[in-house]
Amino acid sequence: MLIDQHLCSQNEGELSLYDEIKLILNSMIQREIQDTACASHKLHISRTTLYLNHKDRLLSLG
Structure with a gap:
């Protein structure tokens, strides 16, 4: 921490x-x-889109 203070306050x-x-x-x-x-x-x-597409296909088959 001392190094940080020295480097930060040098200019x-x-x-x-x-x-x-x-x-x-x-x-x-x-x-x-x-x-x-x-x-x-x-x-x-993309996972949600795949899931919804799969669900739509299942609904259309049923």
Whole structure:
């Protein structure tokens, strides 16, 4: 924690290398989370569509 405070406060009004790296990593992680959520959402939609199509076929046969 002492290292964090030292790196963050070394230049007033200017981002330290540590802060820049932290910002970049955070944005990469956020993007990864969003991409994963989108992929998961798409998979859920396609599974639901398959289920509904299957259910419609069963109803039309019955």
